[in-house]
Amino acid sequence: MAExxxxxxxxxxxxxxxxxxxxxxxxxxxxxxxVHLRVCQQCGHVGCCDSSPNKHATKHFRASQHPVVSSAEPGEQWLWCYVDEEMADY
Known part of the structure; x- marks a missing residue:
């Protein structure tokens, strides 16, 4: 299997x-x-997650095409790429 x-x-x-x-x-x-907050890693925009009624983080991605957000939640250390639908810990 190819990597x-x-x-x-x-x-x-x-x-x-x-x-x-x-x-x-x-x-x-x-x-x-x-519910939870996300931080755009390109411009620093803070928006709410997709479990929140308004889904501002995803709306920001759609409007800006800034690909990566991180969790703003205390104790969480992960990144999400909207473009590649890939998650990474940091």
Whole structure:
């Protein structure tokens, strides 16, 4: 069986962006809540996860095509690439 190449979007990261504060600004603006938060590793945008009603992290990816997010949850250390649908721990 042939080995697959690791996701280039994930392997290209050299420094991870973190959430400046624990909040989804778009949800706050709507008066909504969120389940978990994600941080765009290209621009630092913080958005709510797909378990949240508004799915702002995925909406940000669709609008910007920024491929990688990280979890903003305390104790979680993983990355997700929307383009390649691949996850990695860090």
């Amino acid at each position: 697959t190449e690791p996701c280039q979007h994930l392997t290209a990261l050299t420094k991870l962006k973190t959430a400046p504060e624990y909040a989804c600004p778009e949800c706050l603006g709507l008066g909504d809540t969120w």
